Amino acid sequence: AQSVAQPEDQVNVAEGNPLTVKCTYSVSGNPYLFWYVQYPNRGLQFLLKYITGDNLVKGSYGFEAEFNKSQTSFHLKKPSALVSDSALYFCAVRDSNAGNNRKLIWGLGTSLAVNP
Amino acid sequence: SAVISQKPSRDICQRGTSLTIQCQVDSQVTMMFWYRQQPGQSLTLIATANQGSEATYESGFVIDKFPISRPNLTFSTLTVSNMSPEDSSIYLCSVDPFMGAGTEAFFGQGTRLTVV
Numbered sequence: 001a002q003s004v005a006q007p008e009d010q011v012n013v014a015e016g017n018p019l020t021v022k023c024t025y026s027v028s029g030n031p032y033l034f035w036y037v038q039y040p041n042r043g044l045q046f047l048l049k050y051i052t053g054d055n056l057v058k059g060s061y062g063f064e065a066e067f068n069k070s071q072t073s074f075h076l077k078k079p080s081a082l083v084s085d086s087a088l089y090f091c092a093v094r095d096s097n098a099g100n101n102r103k104l105i106w107g108l109g110t111s112l113a114v115n116p
Numbered sequence: 117s118a119v120i121s122q123k124p125s126r127d128i129c130q131r132g133t134s135l136t137i138q139c140q141v142d143s144q145v146t147m148m149f150w151y152r153q154q155p156g157q158s159l160t161l162i163a164t165a166n167q168g169s170e171a172t173y174e175s176g177f178v179i180d181k182f183p184i185s186r187p188n189l190t191f192s193t194l195t196v197s198n199m200s201p202e203d204s205s206i207y208l209c210s211v212d213p214f215m216g217a218g219t220e221a222f223f224g225q226g227t228r229l230t231v232v
Contacts, residue, residue: 032218034220034221036223041228042225042226043120043122043208043223043224043225044159044208044223046117046220046221046222049220088156090158094218102147102164102212102221103149103161104221106158106159107158108157108158109156109157109158111156
């Protein structure tokens with residue numbers, strides 16, 4: 001069965017320190033992986049995605065993520081956290097074997113708190 | 117990217133009444149989705165809005181409670197019928213331009229519904 005796991009409900013990091021938000025997935029085919037961010041009282045904003053190619057993908061606001069096929073992971077990272085990065089982060093996956101089924105499978109979200 | 121206008125942004129409704137949420141996209145999109153999200157929680161897919169045909173509902177959601185219209189490729193509505201306090205939630209419209217297997221989805225700003 002397809003699934004996404006975000007093992008940490010909350011991540012706390014000091015401003016200026018590197019941050020990592022973890023995501024692991026399970027799909028039958030090749031994964032298409034996405035990260036979204038949700039600021040308070042806002043919709044979801046797309047951050048970055050992995051489709052194919054280079055395992056390290058770069059996205060908006062200085063975020064990047066590394067696809068690791070052997071570990072079925074797609075962790076979100078940023079070298080230096082900002083207080084303004086504090087938000088709810090969602091990992092999502094779409095199975096390449098799903099054909100025209102475009103539904104995304106969502107993780108439960110990780111709340112990131114960056115402390116000044 | 118697609119720009120999505122979702123209305124209303126928030127509403128407080130009496131139990132037993134219905135609310136219709138509108139989602140307007142600035143370009144024609146193949147697929148539109150409706151989600152429900154409890155504040156701080158993950159997304160739950162309600163249904164896929166199909167242009168020119170009946171929506172496809174996920175398990176636990178039925179047409180009588182959440183009727184959906186999709187009259188064209190840029191517009192959809194979700195109605196929350198006969199509301200109860202349990203329907204209090206954030207409702208999100210999402211579009212998938214389906215321009216390739218790895219195309220990301222985009223979201224409206226959400227409708228925060230409170231049923232009293």
